[in-house]
Amino acid sequence: MRQDPKARFEKIFDDNYRRLYAHALRFVQNEEDAEDIVADVFYEFWKRIDEIDLDSGIVTYLYRAVATRALNLLRHRNISPVRLETLKAINEKRIEFIAQDDIYDIVNAKEIHQGLRDALAELPEKCRQVFVLSYINNLKSKEIAEVMNISVRTVEAHIYKALKLLRSRLKHLAQHTLVILIAIGVSSFAELYVK
Amino acid sequence: MVEISEELIARFINNSCTDDELLAVKQWLDESAGNAAQLFETEYVSDMVGTMRHASAIRKNISAKIERRMELERKKRQRRGAVRWIAGVAAMIAVVVTIGVTLFMRPDVKTISVYALSSCEKVVLPDSTVVYLNRNSVLSYPETFASRSREVTLDGEAFFEVKKDSEHPFVVTGQYLSVEVTGTKFDFVSRDHEDSSVSLLEGGVEVSPVNRNEGVLLVPGQRVSYSIESGKLSVTETNAAIDAAWHDRIIPFENANIGQICDILVQLYDTPIEVSPGVDPVKTYSGATVYYEKLDSTLKHLCHTIPVEFSERDGHIVISPK
Structure with a gap:
């Protein structure tokens, strides 16, 4: 049942590019650098696809490779050694966690889309407004606080609450391995909100 | 809690x-x-x-970047293939023989290749030798070193801090030169179709053209260059710390006057620099400044340290008093 390398590579790329990009971005906080890092990692991976055992720990391998490159880049920036070490230690924890948690098994865009659509509909009004301003309109917490005339702490609390709800949705999805996929059109996330 | x-x-x-x-x-x-x-x-x-909203844009950008990296690699192979077809055939025979011999001698050892594309990479080898790999460079080394010597190959530029071990010489092979050491610090530039060079900071190294046994021994502060045109080696005095400035991003200077500091910058950036008469030529400075890839940025940083400013005039830099 071995597929050809190109097909295997494309499947792994499609399943992972988004989260790896977000993973890189969390360190470097610059889109161009994040894209470069993910491209470097996949390029290396492509070159060695025959040597790498695709059945075991491919996701943690990719997460680790991205973090290594991102931290290397940070080392050349003006970042305190304490912060760098802390980020590194937290990342070790993260990778340990990814290796055994089931939420990372859901990579299918449609599945995630569906899960999020359901969860968003259930968010309380204020909470949903804050969440959309943050994730769709890309506003900073401070800006949202000003727009909505609430404190930054309240904004952060709303965001966390929303994420918590979405998380329990996805968790639920992950635990039901036999999910019948409903082919929903690739409606943009923004439309979800408008509806 | x-x-x-x-x-x-x-x-x-x-x-x-x-x-x-x-x-x-x-x-x-x-x-x-x-x-x-x-x-x-x-x-x-x-x-x-x-990442949901921009998923397709992110996907497109990353795919394009991967494609570009593959394209670069293909071009490199083609160039190499065209120039060294005959050498390639000879090498292939050698490889087949070597593999044959190796298979009988010891178990298969995996080769690891590290690619530094967009940024410098720090690599720690199995013997705890530290290698700083410059951008656009590739370093290959075995997962475990052989019993007799520690052998690696380089395409590009790297700075080596070799772990001392006189029983197991450390050998770096590039396109044209091969460097043999026991424990030392040196910078090695080895690119296809370009002159190669090795600058020594500490210890001692022996440099010889690949496949020829006519090496030169370097002492710290010397650089050996290999001309691909003449096929000859030449040794010059150099500020080796400057040749290696890219790896720790520090440009050191000790009791240097403005003229000497400019010499260092010329060595690094290969851009003419003119000092205007108003600048004190005698006053000396000791310390270090940060190395940036662009001369502009380095100068900007330097101007915080010493009381000068700089401007650009038809391709060369003019240093004047603040």
Whole structure:
């Protein structure tokens, strides 16, 4: 049942590019650098696809490779050694966690889309407004606080609450391995909100 | 028990934690697996939501970048293939023989290749030798070193801090030169179709053209260059620390006057620099400045340290008093 390398590579790329990009971005906080890092990692991976055992720990391998490159880049920036070490230690924890948690098994865009659509509909009004301003309109917490005339702490609390709800949705999805996929059109996330 | 607020988790996911907050998150994580689940699962959800809207643009950009890297590699292979077809055939026969011999001699050893494309890479080899790999360079080494010598290959530029071990010589092979050492620090530039060079900072090295046994011994502060046109080696005095400035991004200078500092910059950037008469030529400076890839940025930084300013005039730099 071995597929050809190109097909295997494309499947792994499609399943992972988004989260790896977000993973890189969390360190470097610059889109161009994040894209470069993910491209470097996949390029290396492509070159060695025959040597790498695709059945075991491919996701943690990719997460680790991205973090290594991102931290290397940070080392050349003006970042305190304490912060760098802390980020590194937290990342070790993260990778340990990814290796055994089931939420990372859901990579299918449609599945995630569906899960999020359901969860968003259930968010309380204020909470949903804050969440959309943050994730769709890309506003900073401070800006949202000003727009909505609430404190930054309240904004952060709303965001966390929303994420918590979405998380329990996805968790639920992950635990039901036999999910019948409903082919929903690739409606943009923004439309979800408008509806 | 460490307690952290939900707002702090939100800030962590937002990347807006202070150093202290980050430490608090780390301590809290260490306490229980439940905490890790709470943090990382939430973070994952945020990652997926955050990339949802631009997913196709992100996919397109990254794919294009991977494609570009593959294209570069293909071109490199083609160039190499065209120029060295005959050498390639000879090498192939040699490889077949070597593999044959090796298979009988010892178990298969995996070769690891490290590619530094967009940024410098620090690589630690199995013998704890440290290699700083410059951009656009490739270093290959065996997963475990052979019993007699430690052999690696380089395409590009790298700075080596070789772990001392006189029983097992360390050999770096490039396109045209091969460097043999026991324990030392040196910078090696080896690119296809370009003159190669080796600059020595500490210890001693023997440099010889690949496949020829007519090496030169270098002492610290010397550089040997190999001309691909003449096929000859030439040794010159050099400020080796400057040749290696890219790897730690430090340009050191000791009791240097403005003229000497400019000489260093010319060595690094190959751009003419003119010192205007108003600048004190005698006053000396000791210390270091930060190396940037662009001369502009390095000069900007330098002007904070010494009382000069710089401007650009038809392709060359003019240094004048502040």
